[in-house]
Amino acid sequence: MKIGEAAAASGVSAKMIRYYEDIGLIDAPPRSASGYRHYREEDIHMLLFVRRGRELGFSMPQLRTLTSLWRDKTRASADVKRLANDHIATLNARIASLQAMADTLKTLARQCQGDARPDCPILDALRQPQADRSQPQDHSGQK
Amino acid sequence: MKIGEAAAASGVSAKMIRYYEDIGLIDAPPRSASGYRHYREEDIHMLLFVRRGRELGFSMPQLRTLTSLWRDKTRASADVKRLANDHIATLNARIASLQAMADTLKTLARQCQGDARPDCPILDALRQPQADRSQPQDHSGQK
DNA sequence: ATCAACCTTACCACCATGGCAGGGTCAAGC
DNA sequence: GCTTGACCCTGCCATGGTGGTAAGGTTGAT
Structure with missing residues (x-):
């Protein structure tokens, strides 16, 4: 899935997806030979996660912690x-x-x-x- | 009164006083021969007015309107x-x-x-x- | 081959505020 | 008069999350 589709699917603009990648909030996805970012379902889930966190008013630092907790399957609730x-x-x-x-x-x-x-x-x-x-x-x- | 005293008296930092002057929210005060800004009681009142407006959450555009209403003695309440x-x-x-x-x-x-x-x-x-x-x-x- | 729609990076802008640098001014103490 | 320290001046940079724009590469369909 290219970035435009990922943006449409997640409700996060392509601009912001690149920004989140830039600041390390989300992982850099693999690229095609020509440099296009390529997203999988899992990445869309992450973007949705981030968007909903923002909608609940979490700050970027908090979101950073939240995403790491999300990824960590052994976290404590x-x-x-x-x-x-x-x-x-x-x-x-x-x-x-x-x-x-x-x-x-x-x-x-x-x-x-x-x-x-x-x-x-x-x-x-x-x-x-x-x-x-x-x-x-x-x-x-x-x- | 120099800008530092005006800042202390009004609770608005010298930096912000200059900024407010720059964007035309407050009038530029007279300057001494060496370029120092010189404030009078009346100017302090204006700065206090602006600060309290900000404390009440008014936006800058709203404050612009508020200050002009304040100056306009013939305003309608x-x-x-x-x-x-x-x-x-x-x-x-x-x-x-x-x-x-x-x-x-x-x-x-x-x-x-x-x-x-x-x-x-x-x-x-x-x-x-x-x-x-x-x-x-x-x-x-x-x- | 061409064209539109997409992608890439790299900038600029916002807004209110703080910080810093480099240089001028003033007043007090000697 | 000279020094010193506290002030003042302007101008630039940074913030943070987002949108915009520009210049150029890729893709896929006709």
Whole structure:
């Protein structure tokens, strides 16, 4: 299978397949006499594996570890689980960070009249020193 | 105030201050005879404004609009509010995407023994065609 | 033989940020 | 005045994952 077919079959662009090979994430496939890369079913599985890992938000270093675990038939599932749990923690942190931004903005937007007048608590908040801007309607202290 | 002091006062690195000037996000300040940039209080406020906007996750194009709204004393607060709401929607989309990744991984990790044996549903899921992996305890069909 | 569709490598661009190099400036201490 | 150290200036390089483009080779079908 040539690279174009491999790309179509795996959903990874030919460009990225070459890149992944370049950085050593996937093995270099055999070449034809004229230099064309030649992929087998197994290679397509690897590309699908990488693509799905990316879709789950794994970083390239994590993916490197994941693929080596995948190839290692004697791996311990605990190693995979630990990596997954690490990644879940990372995702949760990013979610919390984005959620904090959204919460702040929601509060500010709620306070903004949104009419033709120039007064705007959103701009005010950006102008002034950092104040506690998180959900002021809730004074119970629970997050 | 020289750029180093402005950086310390605003929390924006000197490097980034020059960059923001370069791309026209902030105005070029006056220079001393020897070429040193000279900042006033007002400029520091602008830098703080930009920094807080970045902390809230606004993109550079959005910040460009925000700063021009900030400078425009005759702006309509509706314009600011619309920009904020757009950004909230973007943030929500990113949160939902990350949350979906985390949910999938949590489900897989829960199914993984995490012991010394190699069998691992996480790797299996990455190997196989996309299946419905979202919260399998719910069979109602609602997404 | 020709032509289109594919393949190859090797660049450039993005964007926000940091780092480094090479050289100028300023202020304090002597 | 001279030295020294802390600052400032510009300009270049690197990042990371992806897309684009260009110039040239291969293949297969007509």
